[in-house]
Amino acid sequence: LHQRDVSRLLTTLGTLRDQGNTVIVVEHDEEIIRAADHIIDVGPGPGDLGGRVVAQGTVEDIERSSESATGAYLRSGGAVGRSEARQRTRTADEPLSTITVVGATEHNLKNIDVDIPLGRLVAVTGVSGSGKSTLVADILEPALRRKVQGTRVVVGKHRDLLGWGQVTQVIAVDQSPIGRSPKSNxxxxxxxxxxxxxxxxxxxxxxxxxxxxxxxxxxxxxxxxxxxxxxxxxxxxxxxxxxxxxxxxxxxxxxxxxxxxxxxxxxxxxxxxxxxxxxxxxxxxxxxxxxxxxxxxxxxxxxxxxxxxxxxKSLSGGEAQRVKLASELCRGRTSGIVYILDEPTVGLHFADVDRLLAVLDRLVSMGNTVVVVEHNLDVIAAADYVIDLGPEGGDEGGRVVVAGRPEDVAACAESHTGRYLAAKLAGLRQPTGAVSGPAWVG
Known part of the structure; x- marks a missing residue:
């Protein structure tokens, strides 16, 4: 869900609670966690390292827990993906090669031209139904496969695709099970x-x-x-x-x-x-x-x-996706690949999002391009370039509201993503001190 939809969902959940009902949610979203009356944090780590209640109570109780990865994130003000070690030397004013989707009209897209810089982590954002998946999954990915790999695929309506000459391969990394057999591991x-x-x-x-x-x-x-x-x-x-x-x-x-x-x-x-x-x-x-x-x-x-x-069969979607990403890193210093991920943070804890961003950064540092369709503000804030579609969903969406650095999107008054991103970036700029999480968090 887009953060605006999360806010609307919270209003509905609050109404159910006020009517005398109990609402139990399994959730990683920071806004929902902070809005909860009572939090039960399970861990402290994954797999055999978890399985017990680390902390429970109010947000303040969770933040006070030195063993809780959730508490460490909440104390930091949401500092995922913004560690000093990950500050990029790549800047927006460098001369970049770009892929350009020209005249995209599939579904609700309004004859838009979209530039996608190569060699960057690019986030495609927007409220639900704004045209994100149509642009990336229905047009960009199959169009690149047809041009680069000669694959016969159905491509969404657009006039042209420019600037793809430096692309060597297109790889979609999803959360489906790894391998073709139950014996895969x-x-x-x-x-x-x-x-x-x-x-x-x-x-x-x-x-x-x-x-x-x-x-x-x-x-x-x-x-x-x-x-x-x-x-x-x-x-x-x-x-x-x-x-x-x-x-x-x-x-x-x-x-x-x-x-x-x-x-x-x-x-x-x-x-x-x-x-x-x-x-x-x-x-x-x-x-x-x-x-x-x-x-x-x-x-x-x-x-x-x-x-x-x-x-x-026993791997979660997030675990399967990380195995696939690890396999890509094992290929060595390949470059020119465009990796496409559709909402890779679904089901991931803040600590897992941090690891995911580190992996995506490594792929980009090897000379590849990573395009993510994403609602997660931590990923959007850590991106090199953001393409925000909208401003609404359905017929009222389908155009580029703003494109540029996260700060550019945050400054756009018309962008729903920008409004929430501005609050996220403002929180990250506050001096929160060192972030100290439990020992298992790498």
């Missing part, structure tokens, strides 16, 4: 599992038995458990109830047969490695540069708590 998706299997194949026990790297794939019938086929689980039909998955009785959920599990690296079998937290696996494989670098990136994007072989 962070190790297989990033490609690091191939490197790990190669290490196991070089161990003396493996060489003595004639095992190759393929033996350590849970898709290989020689190495996988014969009962579950390498899934580690068995499906039980419950007829009149929902089917359930239970650990395989033969391998105990380890996926591999007993002979494969005899090969160990410092006492750890290939199954043990897949069940390790990524941060623990990083220590085990630190001597192996290519594996170490990939695992370090996964930790950098805030996924160190996750099991290396965790099933894609």
């Amino acid at each position: 962070p190790a297989t998706y990033t490609g690091v599992f191939d490197e790990i299997r190669a290490v196991f194949a070089e161990l003396p026990e493996a060489r003595a038995r004639g095992f190759t790297a393929s033996r350590f794939s849970f898709n290989d019938h020689h190495g996988a458990c014969s009962a579950c086929g390498g899934e580690g689980i068995q499906h039980v039909e419950m007829h009149f109830l929902a089917d359930v998955d239970v650990p395989c009785e033969l391998c105990g959920g380890k996926r591999y047969n007993a002979e494969t599990l005899t090969v160990k690296l410092h006492g750890h079998s290939i199954a043990d490695v897949l069940q390790m937290k990524i941060e623990r696996a990083l220590e085990l494989f630190r001597p192996f540069a290519r594996i170490r670098d990939t695992l370090q990136i996964l930790c950098d994007v805030g996924l160190g708590y996750m099991q290396l072989g965790q099933s894609s």
Whole structure:
């Protein structure tokens, strides 16, 4: 939701409360949190690091908690993405190459021309129904795919696309599950599992038995458990109830047969490695540069708590998206790519938004362009360039209200985004002191 819609939602929720009802919301939005009568903060971290009540009470009670990541954010006045280390040297008056969408008329777009600077973090904003997704998902992304990659796709109505010559690839990074199979996991998706299997194949026990790297794939019938086929689980039909998955009785959920599990690296079998937290696996494989670098990136994007072989089915949308972004960072210093993300902060805590911004900055610093369709004020405030559509939704939207730096948008009286962004930027300029969060926040 756009921040204006959040304010309207709060009015409705307040009315329900005043009528004698109880309203319980699971929420990350700062305005909703500050408006709540009672807050229950669960954590302090993700995964195994969470699962208990860190603090509860009023906003002031949460802010006083030294263990709460939510409290740290609220104390800072919303300083996500604005740390001194992230202050960009890129300035708005540098000569920039731009992609220009000319004469966009799809849906409610009013024959608009839109400049998108390359090599920048670009936020496309506006109230719901203003034309953001139409511009980016229906026109920009497919038009670039057709021009750059020769893909046959349907493109929304526009007259032309200019300035795309420096673009080498277009990649949409969404929150859909990783991989094409339920067996997919962070190790297989990033490609690091191939490197790990190669290490196991070089161990003396493996060489003595004639095992190759393929033996350590849970898709290989020689190495996988014969009962579950390498899934580690068995499906039980419950007829009149929902089917359930239970650990395989033969391998105990380890996926591999007993002979494969005899090969160990410092006492750890290939199954043990897949069940390790990524941060623990990083220590085990630190001597192996290519594996170490990939695992370090996964930790950098805030996924160190996750099991290396965790099933894609168990990942949240935000976790899946960060695995995809980590995979992109693992490609090395590629440049000229346009990354497109549609509301990447949906379901993310403030601490996760901070990590997301750090990843997006790394992609931009490598010479790529990141275009995000976003309502989150922290992301908008951290962007290099903002394109605000509107001023309203539907027929009253579809034109460019203002485009420029976040400060330019904040100064535009006609922009609903600008009004809320001005308050956010004003709060960030207030001297709030050092932001000290719980130890797990990287």
